[in-house]
Amino acid sequence: MEQVIGVPRGLDYYLFYPFWQHFLASLGLGTVVSPPTNKAIVDLGATHAVDGCCLPLKVYLGHVLTLAEQGITAFFVPRIVGIARREYICPYFLGLPDFISHYLPRKGTEVISPVVDFRRGELAAAKELIRFGARYVPWPEAARAYYSAWLAFRSWRQRQITAVAPERLTVLVLGHRYLVDDSFLNQGVMGRLHQAGAQAITSYQLPEAFLSKGAKRLGKRMFWTSGRQSLGALEECLGKVDGVITLAAFACGTDSLVTDLIQRRARQAGVPNLLLYVDEQTGEAGIGTRLEAFVDMLVRSKQR
Amino acid sequence: MKITFPHMGSLYIAVEALLQELGHDVVVPPPTTKRTLELGVRYGPEVACLPFKVMIGNLLEARALGADTVLMIGGTGPCRLGYYAEVQRQILEELGTGLEVLVLEQPLENPARLRGDLRELFRGRRVSRLPWALYIAWEKLKACEALEELALVVRPREKALGLTSQVLAQALREVREAGGVRAVHQALKLGKVALRDTGAPGKDRVHRIGVVGEIYTVLEPFVNLRLEERLGQLGAEVVRTISVVEWVRNHVLKGSVGLYKTTKLERSAVGYLRGWIGGHGLESVARANDLAADGVDGVVHILPFTCMPEVVAQAILEGVARDREVPILSLVVDEHTAEAGFQTRLEAFMDLIRRSERWAVHV
CATH class of the missing domain: 3.40.50.11900 (Rossmann fold)
Structure with missing residues (x-):
């Protein structure tokens, strides 16, 4: 039976999902995204997470645990160091896979976490992700998957640019x-x-x-x-x-x-x-x- | 120009010496008190972390003593500390304090700005004295840390409650007043003798507790409610894993030429954390693991409320505690932390450690 990978609908999902969607599909990995945030998910995350962490992180944990309740055993939690040159998102993104692993049973679950690091430019980041892809398919195919996912991601980003109507509030x-x-x-x-x-x-x-x-x-x-x-x-x-x-x-x-x-x-x-x-x-x-x-x-x- | 800087434990002794040797008129902020924190809470962003608020308080109190310039360090993230100086500058400006903020940033970050700040810092000063100033500051830093670390060892064995802290304060005062390197060494030697003298015979075996966490909360006694002293007086020898001397060696000396690697820490944290997460998060996990391997009786993890790297560490340390079977107590501090509750938790922690040991003997 083919393994289905759970993608939590939180944090990096909102920044990157169109990319992952294409990339993972091209690598032949089946994914399932957790449902949109609801009260139960928020409560689940808030109950389990350590006190001091921020709301979005608690909610992310809620999404992971919701997927786990549905019987998912593999989770897609990337370690995002930075998404732009010399910049970070925040320390939580750096420690995200380790943080999430702590709340999952150690046996029988897998946290899939490629490293995303655009701090040294796109080429270095691409290399890292292609290396990740090469775990599932031969590397030229992984490189192609990366490229097409990147194009899809770029056009998604471009589509969001909206003109502002100056006369309206x-x-x-x-x-x-x-x-x-x-x-x-x-x-x-x-x-x-x-x-x-x-x-x-x-x-x-x-x-x-x-x-x-x-x-x-x-x-x-x-x-x-x-x-x-x-x-x-x-x-x-x-x-x-x-x-x-x-x-x-x-x-x-x-x-x-x-x-x-x-x-x-x-x-x-x-x-x-x-x-x-x-x-x-x-x-x-x-x-x-x-x-x-x-x-x-x-x-x-x-x-x- | 009267220059000041925020507090962090006994670091002021070294920084004061450095600036004084350069010929600056130095205003050391009054020791951090409740009033300092109140000032910080009033003027700092409501949700900023505790170190930020205390530092703002320090600077405002120093201004009341006549300071007109602030020396701060910068940073490039992801920890919030890197942006402290900029936000502080804006707050101080908005308050109309007239305090000018000079920031020591990484050289490549904004060379023009750094050059301007350094020129301001050295204008009319004896630049040729810099190597000497650095030397004496370094020696004072090492002396302070050596004394504090010795105090951690002797405190659980002290003859009378509170004696060690008294002797330590006196020894630090002497290091601060020492005028030259030889005098610093002399003060260190005498201080060590005096500290060793506080011990009572026949109290050889005590519990060892490691302290890990965010550097500022570990080192600043006001913020951590004198954690080390409390643990010592409850009969525990504290093993400190945070050291400014090490920090300077790693991040300033080695780091500036790219020689500092976190490989060793990563190896210690393997299975728990796969790399650096900013601040001291990786250090906390790695050192707690090392301490557990070293056979300490317990670990105390201290962090400011909402400290991002340490919150990740806090979650992961629960796993370390379970796997290594070592009790780990995470203490989150903010401006509402009260002494009584803090003390109760430490006492309960020590009781737990003593009891689990008794059980171990019976099994």
């Missing part, structure tokens, strides 16, 4: 992608903004060069990819957006400093900004009320 939503895209964790912030008639843009809907240009103006080079993208987007969008919403996860280490930098910068520039911290107790009503009030305020000041 525009809100810049900043934060880790696995928070912004997980509508359960953020209580549907994007949908709510849409309903309220606002146009929401996120940092990954903006071209990478645009973000890097903004990030160059920082006092110190930002070494967390998500932080660089958020701060870069903020720098470039000041004056072009009506408001800024920052989504942050409780106990997230990078957010603790990045949100402070975002808020200070927005304050100095006179842009209305709202900081939304989410944790496993966050309720729908609280977030909804705050969002409504924020959008109302933006609408009123735009009319004036």
Whole structure:
């Protein structure tokens, strides 16, 4: 019987899944993705994980354990050192496979974790991933699989770049992608903004060069990819957006400093900004009320 | 220019000597107290880790004593420490403190900025004194660490409760006041004799407890609620695995020429952690493993709340404890950590260790 690999729908899933989907399929590996985040998954992760870890990591663990309950024994948990030159995502991504292995029975489970390290350029990262692929298929085939997956990934990224309609009320939503895209964790912030008639843009809907240009103006080079993208987007969008919403996860280490930098910068520039911290107790009503009030305020000041 | 820097354990003795030898007017921040932390909590980001808040407090207290320049270290991640200086600079600026922040970054990070900061640091100073200043600071650093490590050994055997800490404080004061390298060595020698003298005879066998964790919380007694002293007074000899001397050797001397490798640590952590995860996460796992192999009676792992690398280590250490059958206590500290609860947990941990040993004898 062919082994099915479980892919947890969390953390790197939101950054990389189109790549993995193609790559793993070309290597002849069958995958199953865990269901979208729900209350049971959050609770499962929060019950098992050590206290101090951040919400997205707890949820990721919840996804892994949910897959395990479905009888999956192999899990795809890459060790992501960095996804851009000289940058990291955060220490959790570095230790992710080891962290997850700790919560799985040692016998009878397998954690499949290729190393993703773009800090020394794309070539070095490609070599590492092709070497990983060569464990399943001959290496030329692995190289081809890598290349086609890379193309698919690039076009996926390009498709997300969206133009901003200048006349509409525009809100810049900043934060880790696995928070912004997980509508359960953020209580549907994007949908709510849409309903309220606002146009929401996120940092990954903006071209990478645009973000890097903004990030160059920082006092110190930002070494967390998500932080660089958020701060870069903020720098470039000041004056072009009506408001800024920052989504942050409780106990997230990078957010603790990045949100402070975002808020200070927005304050100095006179842009209305709202900081939304989410944790496993966050309720729908609280977030909804705050969002409504924020959008109302933006609408009123735009009319004036 | 009056220069200051944040505290980390007894490191201020070496840094003060270094800057003074260069001809700086140095303001050492007052010892960290509750008030320091309150200042940090008030002005630092609410969710920043504890070391950040304490450091902001240190700098503000030093400013009240007349400091106008801050010396900080930088970094390139993934640990938060690398971005401390930048956020601190912005906070201090917004508060209108007028404190200027000079940052020692890795040379290739932003050469122009570093050159500017160094020029500021050395302007009108005796640059030719730098080798000598480094030498005396290095000797003071080594002396302080040697004294502290000896204190860890003698404390569980002390004649009267608290005697070791008194003698240690005096010895460190003498190292701090020593004017030359010879005087430092003299102070070290006398300090060692005085420390050895605090021991009571007939208390040879004591429990050995290893301490691993995030460097700042391990070294800063205010933040770790005097963990080492508490353990010592509960009758345990503490084995410290964190050393600033080693850190300088590895990361500054070897690291700057690319000779520092984590291979040895990775070998110790094999089966648990497959590589470096930033901060001291790999060290914590590797050293806990080494300590267990070395036959310590228990390990205490200390970390600030939400410290990313150490949280990974914390989860993994549960596995180390199970496999190696060594009790490991993870202590998370933040601004709400209270003394009574902390002490109770340490006492319970020591009781557990004593009891498991008694059982071992009966089996």
